[in-house]
Amino acid sequence: MHIKDRTFVISGGASGLGLATVKDLHSRGGYVAILDLNAENGQKVVAELGTHAKFFEVDVSEPSSVAAAVSALVPWLKETGKPIGAVIPAAGVGMPGKLIDRHNEPIPLESLEFVLNINLRGVLDLIRLCLPHMTKTTPTEPDGERGVIVMVSSSAAYDGQPGQVAYAASKGAVRSMTLVLARDLAQYGIRAVSIAPSYFESNMTAQMSEKVRKSLEKVFEFPRRAGRGEDFAGMVRHCIENSMLNGECIRLDGATRMPSRL
Template sequence: MKIEGRTFVISGGASGLGRAVAEDLVSHGAAVALLDRNDEEGQAAAKALGDDKVAKFWPVDVTDTDTIKAAVDGIVAWITETTHKPLGGIVPAAGVGFPGLILDRKLKPLPMDNFDFVMNVNLRGTVDLVRQVLPHMAADGPTGAPDGPDKERGVVIMVASAAAFEGQMGQVAYAASKGAVASMTLPMARDLSKHGVRVVTIAPSMFETSMTSAMTDKVRQSLLKSMEFPLRAGRPDEFAVLARHAIENTMLNGVVIRLDGASRMPARL
């Protein structure tokens, strides 16, 4: 998929991995639609990327189907009236972590509200955004359009985690949500093959994001010990480079790519 002249929809686009992807794509000639719960950060991120022909922000709660629909309708109108750049991809990068043991020392089980919150953002929110954008991307317009000799119409870049494979203590909800994202990559790719849409999932380990910035130094150092090389957390721009490659390389499809410095998470910190 050619990035220049295309529009990409990015949830969690106001910060962290989502914003890094947006910055990278804009630098390669794309327009980006940023979706996020934080209105102030979202507006600032869009403004920093350029004028409204380059980036635009929509406030979205990915657990709310109606707010996603309103944003998608707005994005279609924005492309039609302003950017004139057909859809090229979806990057559902919105995510949360809410640690909790399935059974704590006082024999209190994990609250289902906590579990549901993580699943609703990380899994349901991913699926809901993707399914609502896809009909527009796969159509003959507006705002879908085939690209290149393969007549590719777009790419879905989902975000899993190393926790999908080596979830630590207290990560039942988070690991379940990210494991589900990884597991649905291939069937989603198979579903969308007839429409000329690819699906690639990236599974990062510890990266410098707002989620990891809340860690204590003790937790951070413990995680860094699990790294092989380099001995540091990943940078958002390194995630963005891989996302760009996944968009540009048409042979990448139905695959989960680990981005983890050869780390394997320990059972506990």
């Protein structure tokens, strides 16, 4: 599917991997709908990119906020005449914690819900609300394609670290539903893929201590560095443009496999 003159809906698009994706798709003629909780960052990005970008403030953990953002998006789609080409739910959080702590106390349910509501429910919510606006678009030749869903899983879906139980559960769910979503949407000419990055430079990993970063670097294979925004954005672009990519979760990790202890 071509990128030029299509609209790309990207949650978490005002920072990190989402922002890198926004800039990459915009540079190739795409229109970008940036959904994010950080209104200040979002408006700065729009001011930088110009008329082919629009910011929508949203809290993806709140269904009413997601619904309001999608409702506000529709008039912009009509105004530009550029149909949705892809939905990229890139908003995500970590919040590490074991189910039971050193004092034999269970983790607060609110901590689990915080991660699951953003990383899983928020993903499904945004996708389901955007789909009715994708299924009605004119399919493109030669395959009759209407668009693609590009989700963000994680290497934690395969080899999660201690304390990542909620995060791994949410990202594992994204990985598991990729094929099901591809099968459900095949009749509409809409593909579904997911990307599972390992350790990437992002707002989430920026909160790690220097000690943890150095420990992570020791398990890298090649390249021996953290992933960068352009690495992720390039894979998103490939998922959009290559129509044979469907129903698969792609590891983007430089052959890194996380051990149980660092």
